[in-house]
Amino acid sequence: IESVTLGLSSHRGEGTFNSLVLKKGCSKRHGHIEKRVLVGSHFDGPTYTFDRKRLGLDLWLTSIYAPKNSPITRYGFTLSSDSMSEFDPKEFELFWEWFIQMKHQMVINRDKQDQNNEEQQLIKEDYVRTKMSDLHDFLLSSFSCSPAIPSSIEGYLYGTSNHVNIVFDVFSVCIYRLPDGKSFQSILFVDGVQHNPDKSSVGELVLERNDILGFAINLALQDNDLLHQMGLAIPTQTENQFLDERELLPLRKDSLFRGNYENTPMARRIICILAMAGLRKITYETITNNESDEWDIYCLAAARRQLFGPKSIWWYYQLNFAALFTVLLQVLAPIFIIYRAFEEGKEVLTIDVYIIQILFCVYAIFYEVRSWDVDNSDKLVAWLCFLPEFSTKKLLFGMAINKLTKIVVSASIIIIIQHSFTVLDVTLNALAMYFILDVDNLLVNPAALEKIQKYSRNDFFTIKAKTAITYSQPMFSETELPLIKDLPSHYLAMASTNVSSFCVAFLIGGTLWLAIEPHLSGHFVPIF
Numbered sequence: 001i002e003s004v005t006l007g008l009s010s011h012r013g014e015g016t017f018n019s020l021v022l023k024k025g026c027s028k029r030h031g032h033i034e035k036r037v038l039v040g041s042h043f044d045g046p047t048y049t050f051d052r053k054r055l056g057l058d059l060w061l062t063s064i065y066a067p068k069n070s071p072i073t074r075y076g077f078t079l080s081s082d083s084m085s086e087f088d089p090k091e092f093e094l095f096w097e098w099f100i101q102m103k104h105q106m107v108i109n110r111d112k113q114d115q116n117n118e119e120q121q122l123i124k125e126d127y128v129r130t131k132m133s134d135l136h137d138f139l140l141s142s143f144s145c146s147p148a149i150p151s152s153i154e155g156y157l158y159g160t161s162n163h164v165n166i167v168f169d170v171f172s173v174c175i176y177r178l179p180d181g182k183s184f185q186s187i188l189f190v191d192g193v194q195h196n197p198d199k200s201s202v203g204e205l206v207l208e209r210n211d212i213l214g215f216a217i218n219l220a221l222q223d224n225d226l227l228h229q230m231g232l233a234i235p236t237q238t239e240n241q242f243l244d245e246r247e248l249l250p251l252r253k254d255s256l257f258r259g260n261y262e263n264t265p266m267a268r269r270i271i272c273i274l275a276m277a278g279l280r281k282i283t284y285e286t287i288t289n290n291e292s293d294e295w296d297i298y299c300l301a302a303a304r305r306q307l308f309g310p311k312s313i314w315w316y317y318q319l320n321f322a323a324l325f326t327v328l329l330q331v332l333a334p335i336f337i338i339y340r341a342f343e344e345g346k347e348v349l350t351i352d353v354y355i356i357q358i359l360f361c362v363y364a365i366f367y368e369v370r371s372w373d374v375d376n377s378d379k380l381v382a383w384l385c386f387l388p389e390f391s392t393k394k395l396l397f398g399m400a401i402n403k404l405t406k407i408v409v410s411a412s413i414i415i416i417i418q419h420s421f422t423v424l425d426v427t428l429n430a431l432a433m434y435f436i437l438d439v440d441n442l443l444v445n446p447a448a449l450e451k452i453q454k455y456s457r458n459d460f461f462t463i464k465a466k467t468a469i470t471y472s473q474p475m476f477s478e479t480e481l482p483l484i485k486d487l488p489s490h491y492l493a494m495a496s497t498n499v500s501s502f503c504v505a506f507l508i509g510g511t512l513w514l515a516i517e518p519h520l521s522g523h524f525v526p527i528f
Helices: 089-108 117-121 125-131 133-143 209-221 224-230 265-285 297-301 310-343 351-370 376-385 392-418 423-442 446-470 498-521
Strands: 003-006 024-029 032-037 048-051 057-065 074-081 156-159 163-168 171-177 184-190
Touching: 048 089, 057 184, 074 133, 074 171, 074 184, 089 125, 089 133, 125 133, 133 156, 156 265, 163 265, 171 209, 171 265, 184 209, 184 224, 209 265, 224 265, 224 446, 265 376, 265 446, 297 310, 297 376, 297 392, 297 423, 297 446, 310 392, 310 423, 310 446, 351 392, 351 423, 351 498, 376 392, 392 423, 392 498
Parallel strands: none
Antiparallel strands: 003 048, 024 032, 057 074, 156 163, 163 171, 171 184
């Protein structure tokens, strides 16, 4: 949003101020006319005109609340850093002054009966400004690129009875109570940009650490039971609460979070738990249920022993032996086939063999173009890299073998087809090469996927039932916290489209050569 004018929100979506109302009514009572006049008031609150270039921040409309029985709609907005613009602290002070006035107006229009001294103080604008000074200082420091976030290794936390903000690394989470007082809404920002909540599968992700972890965190934020277990969403005791005012009141003594921004390991723990819970949930709900060719024997062999348990340790050795066998087959078989093909001499080429050769070469081109972009198997490897029970080195080794096999097969199929002089030889040799390419997928054991699914499901509920509660206790050990691994920097180079581009170019060039070489060498006989 480049520019927008902000004004006063309605309190709980019911309308805090009424416009001027003037009604005249006449009625005859005992021979005389009685006039009735009703007068209301109109509050013309101050406004602030946001200008993206002037303030140097991005503004996002992050929530819309429209009650069923009210024509008034309430909007929520979020400010985030903009790397393309320079933040202006003076303009921010103008925005903050308007923001304080709005907060003040939103808490004074209520019945003052049965209020304690703390609540009565909220009527004073200076008191509201003082209560929000911590937030002001934190935002000013952060947007000014002072050493605030995300440089801290612990992260920052701010909590009230109305909402909680967690900031760690490049992730910023806001969980706030809706004006109905009962339900909650979550917002996730990743590196200053609101995360797209519409992504529903791993296939829609890009191969970036922030996108994968953001997807996992966003999924965990949809689990209300998990948020309640972690103390991030506390149910209200009564429905009729003045939420905007409660945001400025002291918290309960047993509250998990204090009402100011603080550098605390709690923020890091919360983000780690949310990320791991989302990774686990997707793994056992969708990834291990996927029966496509995304899984291969190398992914299964990358699983650590702990995944199979002490009673099924033979699974670990079985999968590793199968992976070793697959490596030898995919690397050595094309080399031996090419070697034998060169040993055979040239023969006369008939038109039927010539046509089959060209058709299989064209098929090879379309087969490779199908996965020209980063395919889902690469995204699966990226996802598994974040799970602690999978070896990153083994995953990358398997991925490297797949890329090498793709290059070898693309080169081999042209050479082998060129040295095949019967329809049967062309067909069998071409199919053999693509069997070698897919042999790692054919060795995937559904029982192994079930074990991975069971492990991820059990670990997810362990996080939900135990870690989500104990992480805030003083005696909590960091070893109990699931570790979040990183995506290796050289992974993207391996998963790039360079390999597919090379294979497609080689296949196109080889096909053209096969089409003209028989005519140039004189080995072509245009009869059946």
